[in-house]
Structure formats: structure tokens, C-alpha cells
Amino acid sequence: MNIVVDQGKCVGAGQCVLAADDVFDQRDDDGLVDLLDASPPAERLADVRHAAAVCPASAIAVSE
Known part of the structure; x- marks a missing residue:
């Protein structure tokens, strides 16, 4: 699994952090997404896909 975030699109809603807090975080200064793990283990796939969907x-x- 490979994850890419576009900080230019991010609005800082934080839904990704709620869905997969070991993969995503929010930057302290502006609240935008911070990718903690671009290639998390396969067992996190469902949560990461959910984060992308919400x-x-x-x-x-x-992508896989």
C-alpha cells in the first residue's frame, strides 16, 4: 500500500486522524494533514481507505 497526501487540497478537517491516527496526524501550526507512514502494514488498509473516503x-x- 502506498499513500500520498496533497496538502494543497487539505482543509484540516481531521477525519483522517480519527480514522487512522497511526498513519495520519495534523500539523500544529495550520492543522493540515501530516503523513506519518506512507507504507503502513496491510492490516491498516481498511482504516486508511476509510480515511481517504471520508x-x-x-x-x-x-494505491496498492
Whole structure:
């Protein structure tokens, strides 16, 4: 699994952090997404896909 985030699209809603807090975080200065793990283990796939699906700005892309 490979994850790419587009901080230019991110609106800081934090839904990704709620879905997978070991993969995503929010920067302290502006609240935008911070990718903690671009290649998390396969067992996190469902949560990461959920994070991408609930992102209101579609700022997260997931590929396998």
C-alpha cells in the first residue's frame, strides 16, 4: 500500500486522524494533514481507505 497526501487540497478537517491516527496526524501550526507512514502494514488498509473516503477535500490517494 502506498499513500500520498496533497496538502494543497487539505482543509484540516481531521477525519483522517480519527480514522487512522497511526498513519495520519495534523500539523500544529495550520492543522493540515501530516503523513506519518506512507507504507503502513496491510492490516491498516481498511482504516486508511476509510480515511481517504471520508476526507472532505479528497486530499488522500491510496494505491496498492
